[in-house]
Amino acid sequence: MDVKVDRVQDSIGQLCPMPIVHLSKNMKQMESGQVLEIQADDEGAHADIPAWCSQTGNEFLGEEAADGYFRFFVRKS
Amino acid sequence: MAQENNRAAIVVFSGDMDKVFAALIIATGCAAAGMDTTLFFTFWGLNAIKTGQPIKAKGFLGRMMGIMNRGGLHRINPSRFSFGGVGRILFSKMMKDKGVQSLEDLRQTAIDLDVHLLACKMSMDVLEISKSDLIPEVEDVVGVATFVKAASGAQLQLFI
Numbered sequence: 001m002d003v004k005v006d007r008v009q010d011s012i013g014q015l016c017p018m019p020i021v022h023l024s025k026n027m028k029q030m031e032s033g034q035v036l037e038i039q040a041d042d043e044g045a046h047a048d049i050p051a052w053c054s055q056t057g058n059e060f061l062g063e064e065a066a067d068g069y070f071r072f073f074v075r076k077s
Numbered sequence: 078m079a080q081e082n083n084r085a086a087i088v089v090f091s092g093d094m095d096k097v098f099a100a101l102i103i104a105t106g107c108a109a110a111g112m113d114t115t116l117f118f119t120f121w122g123l124n125a126i127k128t129g130q131p132i133k134a135k136g137f138l139g140r141m142m143g144i145m146n147r148g149g150l151h152r153i154n155p156s157r158f159s160f161g162g163v164g165r166i167l168f169s170k171m172m173k174d175k176g177v178q179s180l181e182d183l184r185q186t187a188i189d190l191d192v193h194l195l196a197c198k199m200s201m202d203v204l205e206i207s208k209s210d211l212i213p214e215v216e217d218v219v220g221v222a223t224f225v226k227a228a229s230g231a232q233l234q235l236f237i
Binding site for chain 2 (some may be wrong): 015020
């Protein structure tokens with residue numbers, strides 16, 4: 001994905017609810033407009049990360065497959 | 078945050094390992110989504126916030142109850158396949174093998190995310206549990222009115 005990433009979160013191997021917990025913690029430390037990349041291999045993350053974004057009013061930019069995991073991009077609003 | 082009045086209120090009535098697990102996952106999920114989250118522990122649910130040390134009850138029945146129902150997160154059993162305590166070890170191992178957080182870690186995560194832990198005064202009186210039998214992170218010992226205040230207007234209310 002062609003987007004400047006400000007911070008990367010390694011959630012590979014983590015299960016619900018930890019990717020979301022770390023997502024929340026990371027976003028609290030970031031500035032508005034910055035982008036967080038979440039690397040996760042939990043199947044639930046495909047639904048959970050967009051759901052978290054719509055619940056919290058942050059922008060879900062999309063996801064892309066990587067080697068054995070997925071990269072999710074979230075922009076802090 | 079996205080919404081005003083962004084609150085979650087969950088009653089934890091059950092002291093079953095699996096149900097407490099569900100309650101803690103939902104609570105951490107709510108808190109991570111920016112919701113002001115309250116867990117109200119009552120009756121068997123109190124076992125999830127006990128220290129696990131022997132209960133300092135005064136009455137005979139209270140002391141017996143404290144022995145039979147000592148509590149502590151490491152001592153609670155699943156609602157099915159308990160097998161007299163073996164089920165707990167079995168489930169804990171299965172969870173650990175899959176990389177799921179332990180109940181203790183999950184409760185600590187909830188505490189770190191500022192989830193409010195409230196204990197029900199009435200059931201503590203009945204079971205002769207005092208505040209010193211509970212983990213220090215328990216914010217307050219309260220009655221139903223405090224829960225009603227937390228729950229009324231909350232967007233998410235659950236009884237587990």
